[in-house]
Amino acid sequence: MNKAIRGFVRTVDRVNRLIGRFAMYLIFVMLGVLLYSSISKTFFDPAAWTLETAQFLMVAYFLLGGPYSMQLGDHVRMDLLYSRWSPKTRASVDAVTILMLIFYLAMLLYGAISSTHYALQYSETSYSAWSPPMAPIKIVMTIGVALMLLQAIATFFKDVAAARGETL
Secondary structure (H helix, E strand, C coil): CCHHHHHHHHHHHHHHHHHHHHHHCHHHHHHHHHHHHHHHHHHCCCCCCHHHHHHHHHHHHHHHHHHHHHHHCCCCCCCCCHHHCCHHHHHHHHHHHHHHHHHHHHHHHHHHHHHHHHHHHCCCECCCCCCCECHHHHHHHHHHHHHHHHHHHHHHHHHHHHHCCCCC
């Protein structure tokens, strides 16, 4: 593989590793919000913002941590024949199937950008009693999908290199 592809893969891996490790700690923030919610419902007036904030944190945790999970190879695979194949065969099949993922993520990114644009243009808010603005979580959603798309492209290059017997 040429230098540009190697640089792209290294940069995407580095960025997703950094963001993924940050995203891991969002689970503790979410647990803190849910603990506060439980305490406030038990002893005080329940806070209207806690459930939706926890949901937003979970979305950020999932979407920002997904690319890091893909980088580590920790996504779930259906393994009927896969483990019996040679590493080159696995890499070849992965390279083909990841093209379908790239197409899906590109369509998802298009929708995320459109949805984020709508939320910003019309000051969209949630339909809940708290009614927070939707733009911040939609921006996070768009960033998460974009990072996942970049990681899928980097993984494609790694798979092509592995199918050729190279390491990237």
